[in-house]
Amino acid sequence: MRRETIHAWLLLLPALVLLVAFTHWPAIATLIDSLYATPHGSRVAPFVGIDNYTDLLDDPVFWQALRNNAWYAVATIPVSIVIAFLMALAVNEALPGRSLLRMAYFLPTMLPMIAVANIWLFFYTPDYGLFDRIMALFGGGRHNWLGDPTTALPAMIAVAVWKEAGFFMIFYLAALQTMPTDLREAAALEGSSRWNYLRRVTLPLLMPTTLFVLVNAVINAFRVIDHIVVMTRGGPDNATTLLLYYIYEVGFRFWDTAAAATATVVLLTIMALAAAFQFGVLGRRVHYR
Amino acid sequence: MMVALYRPIGRNLETVGAWLLGLLWMLPLLYAVWTAFHPAIYATHFDPAAPLTFANFKAAWQAAPFTRYLINTVMLVTLILTAQFVLCTLAAFAFARLTFPGRDLLFAVVLLQLMVMPDVLLVENYRTLVQLHLADTILAIALPYLGSAFGIFLLRQTFLTIPQPLDDAARLEGCGLLARLWRVYVPLAKPTYIAYGLVSVSYHWNNFLWPLIITNSVTTRPLTVGLAVFATTDQGIDWSIVTAATLMTSAPLLIAFLLFQRQFVQSFMRAGIR
Amino acid sequence: MIHRRSLLAVSAAMLAAPAILRAQTVEKLTFYYPIAVGGPLQAIMDDYCKAFQQETGIAVEPVYAGDYSQTLIKALAAIRAGTGPQFAVLLAAEMHSLQDQDILVSLDEIGLDADGKKWLGSFYPAFMANSHADGKTWSVPFQRSTAIFYYNKAAFQEVGLDAEKFPTTWAALATTAEKLTKRDASGRVTRWGIKMAGDLGNAQWTFGALANQAEQKLMNEAGTEVYFNQPKTIDAMSFWQSLSAEHHATPDGVSNWPQLSPDFLEGNTAIIQHTTGNLTNVRDKAQFPFGVAGLAGKNSPHTVVGGGNMYFCKNASPAERQASLRFARWVSQPERAADWSMRTGYIATSPAAYETQTLKDFVTKFPAANVARTFLPVATGELSVHENQRVYKVLTDNIQACLNGSKPPARAMADAQGDADRILKPYKRT
Numbered sequence: 001m002r003r004e005t006i007h008a009w010l011l012l013l014p015a016l017v018l019l020v021a022f023t024h025w026p027a028i029a030t031l032i033d034s035l036y037a038t039p040h041g042s043r044v045a046p047f048v049g050i051d052n053y054t055d056l057l058d059d060p061v062f063w064q065a066l067r068n069n070a071w072y073a074v075a076t077i078p079v080s081i082v083i084a085f086l087m088a089l090a091v092n093e094a095l096p097g098r099s100l101l102r103m104a105y106f107l108p109t110m111l112p113m114i115a116v117a118n119i120w121l122f123f124y125t126p127d128y129g130l131f132d133r134i135m136a137l138f139g140g141g142r143h144n145w146l147g148d149p150t151t152a153l154p155a156m157i158a159v160a161v162w163k164e165a166g167f168f169m170i171f172y173l174a175a176l177q178t179m180p181t182d183l184r185e186a187a188a189l190e191g192s193s194r195w196n197y198l199r200r201v202t203l204p205l206l207m208p209t210t211l212f213v214l215v216n217a218v219i220n221a222f223r224v225i226d227h228i229v230v231m232t233r234g235g236p237d238n239a240t241t242l243l244l245y246y247i248y249e250v251g252f253r254f255w256d257t258a259a260a261a262t263a264t265v266v267l268l269t270i271m272a273l274a275a276a277f278q279f280g281v282l283g284r285r286v287h288y289r
Numbered sequence: 290m291m292v293a294l295y296r297p298i299g300r301n302l303e304t305v306g307a308w309l310l311g312l313l314w315m316l317p318l319l320y321a322v323w324t325a326f327h328p329a330i331y332a333t334h335f336d337p338a339a340p341l342t343f344a345n346f347k348a349a350w351q352a353a354p355f356t357r358y359l360i361n362t363v364m365l366v367t368l369i370l371t372a373q374f375v376l377c378t379l380a381a382f383a384f385a386r387l388t389f390p391g392r393d394l395l396f397a398v399v400l401l402q403l404m405v406m407p408d409v410l411l412v413e414n415y416r417t418l419v420q421l422h423l424a425d426t427i428l429a430i431a432l433p434y435l436g437s438a439f440g441i442f443l444l445r446q447t448f449l450t451i452p453q454p455l456d457d458a459a460r461l462e463g464c465g466l467l468a469r470l471w472r473v474y475v476p477l478a479k480p481t482y483i484a485y486g487l488v489s490v491s492y493h494w495n496n497f498l499w500p501l502i503i504t505n506s507v508t509t510r511p512l513t514v515g516l517a518v519f520a521t522t523d524q525g526i527d528w529s530i531v532t533a534a535t536l537m538t539s540a541p542l543l544i545a546f547l548l549f550q551r552q553f554v555q556s557f558m559r560a561g562i563r
Numbered sequence: 564m565i566h567r568r569s570l571l572a573v574s575a576a577m578l579a580a581p582a583i584l585r586a587q588t589v590e591k592l593t594f595y596y597p598i599a600v601g602g603p604l605q606a607i608m609d610d611y612c613k614a615f616q617q618e619t620g621i622a623v624e625p626v627y628a629g630d631y632s633q634t635l636i637k638a639l640a641a642i643r644a645g646t647g648p649q650f651a652v653l654l655a656a657e658m659h660s661l662q663d664q665d666i667l668v669s670l671d672e673i674g675l676d677a678d679g680k681k682w683l684g685s686f687y688p689a690f691m692a693n694s695h696a697d698g699k700t701w702s703v704p705f706q707r708s709t710a711i712f713y714y715n716k717a718a719f720q721e722v723g724l725d726a727e728k729f730p731t732t733w734a735a736l737a738t739t740a741e742k743l744t745k746r747d748a749s750g751r752v753t754r755w756g757i758k759m760a761g762d763l764g765n766a767q768w769t770f771g772a773l774a775n776q777a778e779q780k781l782m783n784e785a786g787t788e789v790y791f792n793q794p795k796t797i798d799a800m801s802f803w804q805s806l807s808a809e810h811h812a813t814p815d816g817v818s819n820w821p822q823l824s825p826d827f828l829e830g831n832t833a834i835i836q837h838t839t840g841n842l843t844n845v846r847d848k849a850q851f852p853f854g855v856a857g858l859a860g861k862n863s864p865h866t867v868v869g870g871g872n873m874y875f876c877k878n879a880s881p882a883e884r885q886a887s888l889r890f891a892r893w894v895s896q897p898e899r900a901a902d903w904s905m906r907t908g909y910i911a912t913s914p915a916a917y918e919t920q921t922l923k924d925f926v927t928k929f930p931a932a933n934v935a936r937t938f939l940p941v942a943t944g945e946l947s948v949h950e951n952q953r954v955y956k957v958l959t960d961n962i963q964a965c966l967n968g969s970k971p972p973a974r975a976m977a978d979a980q981g982d983a984d985r986i987l988k989p990y991k992r993t
C-alpha cells in the first residue's frame with residue numbers, strides 16, 4: 001500500500017505542481033493581495049484590510065461591470081444553448097447539404113475571436129456597414145451599433161452567441177446520435193407528435209449534455225472578452241465593460257494591481273457560486289442513463 | 290422505413306430556416322473572403338464585376354512578420370500539447386488505477402480548475418512568471434495551461450473504462466507501473482488523445498488575452514496577438530488588409546478543419562461524453 | 564521520466580535563452596515604438612536602425628508594439644518584468660504617469676553637454692511642452708503631430724462653398740458643416756458635415772483642441788490639477804455637443820477614431836478632425852480633391868499637439884543610456900527628421916528640418932504638408948497629468964455620456980472634474 005501511495009504521488013506531482021502553481025496558488029495569492037495596497041515603485045505595500053473592497057464597492061464602474069456581465073450572461077447562455085440545440089436537431093436530420101451546414105455552424109469556433117472581431121466591426125459600422133446597409137433596404141435608419149450605449153452590449157452578445165453556438169451544437173449532436181433509435185420508433189408507433197417526443201423524451205435525456213454545455217457557457221460568459229478588447233474597449237461610457245475587462249483595464253492600463261486583485265476575488269467568488277449551483281442543484285435533477 | 294412521397298411544408302420550412310441560419314453564420318467569413326481578394330475600394334461596395342487581386346495578402350504579409358508569428362504559434366501549441374499529454378496521462382493513471390489516501394479529495398481539488406481557468410488569474414500569474422524571469426517567452430505562455438484538469442478528467446474517464454483483465458494480464462507478464470500504462474492504457478485511449486489534442490490545439494491556437502499580456506516581442510508573439518497589434522493604427526482600419534491578415538492567420542486551422550472535418554467534429558463530440 | 568524532465572529543462576532553457584542573452588549584451592539596445600499610422604513604417608525604422616549600426620557599431624533592435632496605448636502597456640509590462648527596453652517612444656502626454664512608475668531617467672541625469680543643450684533647444688517649443696518636470700527634461704520629440712481638418716473639396720464646391728477658404732471660427736464651422744450635410748429623400752443622411760472622435764484614447768485629444776479653442780488649458784504644467792468645469796471648458800463641450808444636437812451636422816453619439824479616416828475616404832463625411840500623421844494615407848487613397856486646414860477656434864484658430872516622444876528608461880546601464888541618447892540625437896538630425904516626416908506625414912520635430920532641401924522641395928510640391936506646422940504657435944500640449952490613463956477614462960466617460968445625451972455639458976464636466984480631483988488628490992502638494 002505504501003509503495004502504491006509513493007508511486008501515485010510521483011505520477012501526480014508534475015501535473016499537480018503546475019496546476020497548483022498557476023491555478024490554486026494564484027487564487028489564494030489574489031485573495032491575499034486584495035488585502036494590501038498597490039505597491040508604488042520600490043516601496044513595500046501596506047496592509048489595508050478591507051479598504052480595497054470598500055473602494056471597489058464605491059467605484060460605479062465596477063457596479064456597471066457587474067451589471068453588464070449579469071445581462072451578458074443572462075442573454076448569451078440561454079440563447080446560445082437554444083440555438084445550439086436547434087442546430088443539432090437540424091443537422092441530425094437527413095437534410096440536404098447536411099455536412100456543409102454542420103461545417104457552417106461549427107466554423108466560428110475554429111476562428112480566433114480576435115480575427116472575427118474586426119469583421120464584425122465592419123458589420124456594425126454606421127451608415128455603410130453591412131447591417132446598416134441591409135436595414136436601409138428595409139427603410140431602417142442609421143444605427144451607431146457600437147457607439148450607442150443601448151445597442152453596444154446587445155451587439156457584443158450577438159457576436160458571442162455567434163461564436164459559441166456551433167461549439168455547443170457538437171455536444172448536443174453527439175448526444176442525439178447516441179440516443180437509442182428504438183425510442184423514436186416506439187414514440188412513432190404510439191402516434192406521438194414530434195413536438196411531444198422532443199419535449200418528453202429528447203430534452204430530458206439530453207439533460208447531462210445540457211448541464212455540460214451550461215457549465216461551459218457560464219465559464220465563457222465571464223472568461224471571453226477578446227471581442228470587447230478589439231471592438232469597443234469597454235465603451236461607450238462603460239456600456240460594454242465586463243468584469244474581466246474591468247480587471248484587465250485596472251490591472252494593466254492603470255497598473256492598480258490591488259484593485260485588480262480585489263475585483264478578481266469577486267469574479268472568482270461568482271464563478272465558485274455558479275459552479276456550486278450548477279453541480280449541486282441542477283446536477284441533482286439530471287437524469288442519467 | 291416508409292419514405293413519404295413529399296416532404297410536408299413544415300419540414301421544408303425547417304430546412305429553409307436551417308439554411309438561412311447557416312448562411313448567417315457564414316457571413317463574416319464570406320465577407321472576409323470577399324474583401325481580402327478584392328481591391329480596397331470594393332471593401333464596402335459589393336460589385337460582382339470587381340477584379341480579383343492578391344495585393345492585399347502581399348501587403349499584409351510585408352507589414353508584419355507573420356511567418357515568425359506562425360512559427361511561434363506552432364512552437365507554442367506543440368509544447369503545450371506534448372507536455373499536456375505526458376503530464377495528464379501520468380496524473381490520470383494515478384487517479385484511475387491507484388489507491389491512496391486522499392485520492393478523491395485531491396481529484397476534486399484538481400477539478401476546481403475546470404471552473405477557475407488561468408485566464409481569470411491574469412494579474413497573479415503575470416507576477417509569478419516575472420519572478421521566475423520567464424516573462425516574454427513562449428514557455429511563459431504555455432506554463433499556466435500545462436496542468437490541465439480537463440485533460441486529467443478526460444483521460445481518467447477513459448482509463449476507467451479499460452477492462453481490468455487487460456491490465457492484470459500485463460501485470461502477470463511482469464510489467465511495472467509505467468510499462469502497463471504505456472502498453473495497455475495509452476494505446477486503448479488513442480481516440481481520447483486525438484479528441485483532447487484537437488480541442489487543446491484549437492483552444493491555444495486561438496487564445497488571445499493571456500498571450501497578449503505575457504508577450505512583448507516579435508519572437509514570442511503568437512498569431513492572435515500579432516493580428517491584434519497589426520490591426521490598430523491611427524489611420525483607421527483598412528478592411529482589405531485586415532481581412533487578408535485575418536484569413537492568413539486563420540488559414541492553417543481552417544484548412545486543417547476543412548480537411549479533417551469529420552475527425553474534428555467527432556473528437557469534440559467525444560470530448561463532451563462523460 | 565528522466566528523459567522527459569531533462570527534455571523539459573532543455574526546452575525551457577532554449578526558450579528562455581533570448582531573454583537572458585538580451586540582458587547580458589551591452590551594445591545592443593531594445594527600443595519599443597508604436598506605429599500609429601499605416602505604411603511600411605516598420606521597414607523604415609528597421610532601415611534607420613541598420614544605418615545607425617553601420618555608423619556607430621551599436622545595434623538597436625526596434626520592437627513594434629502596437630498603437631500608443633498598447634505600446635505603453637507593453638513597455639511598462641516589460642520594464643516591470645525586468646526585460647524592458649532601454650528607451651521607447653511613448654505618448655508625450657504620459658510623462659507624469661511614467662514618472663510615477665519610477666521608470667524614467669532624465670536627460671540631465673544621463674548627461675547633457677553644451678552641444679546637448681543646444682540640441683534640446685533646436686526642437687519646436689510646442690513639442691517640448693510635455694517634456695519638462697522638476698526643472699529637468701524627460702523626453703525628446705520624435706513623431707509629433709497636430710490635429711488638423713481634412714476636408715472634401717469636391718463636397719465644398721457641390722454646396723457652393725469656396726473650397727480654398729476653410730472656416731476659422733466655431734460659428735462659421737458649424738454653418739459650413741450644416742451646409743455640407745446631405746440628406747436623401749427620406750431624410751436619411753447620406754453624407755455628414757463633420758466627424759470628430761470621441762472614443763477612449765482619442766476623446767481627450769479632440770477635447771483638448773476644443774478647450775484650447777475656447778482659450779482654456781485643461782491642466783497645469785505640474786500635472787496635478789485639471790480644469791474641466793471651468794466655464795470655458797463647459798463652453799467647448801457645449802459646442803461639441805451642439806454639432807449633433809443643434810446643427811445635426813455630425814451623428815448623435817460617439818464616433819470612433821478608427822472609423823474617421825475610412826468614413827472620410829468613403830465620402831461618408833465631408834470634414835474630419837484628424838492627425839497630420841494621416842496625411843500620406845489620405846493622399847494615397849483619396850478619390851476626390853481634398854484639402855488640409857488648421858482647426859478653427861471660438862474666436863481664432865487653436866489646436867493641440869499630439870504624438871510620441873522618446874523616453875529613456877532608468878533600468879538601463881549608464882553605457883546603454885548614453886547609447887540611447889546617441890540614437891535619439893542621430894535620429895532627430897534635420898535630414899533624418901525630414902525623411903521621417905515625408906514618409907509618414909508627422910511634423911518634423913525641428914525648424915532646421917524644414918530648412919533642408921529635401922523637405923523644402925517636398926513642401927513646394929505638396930503644400931498640404933506644411934499646413935500643420937504653421938499652427939504650432941497656437942497649439943497647446945495634450946492632456947497630461949498624473950494617473951494619466953485614469954483621468955483620460957473619467958473625462959472620456961463623461962464626454963461620451965454628454966454626446967449620448969444622458970448628461971448635459973455642465974454636469975458632464977462637473978462629474979469629470981469631481982472624479983479627476985479624487986484621482987489626483989494624492990498628488991497635490993500645497
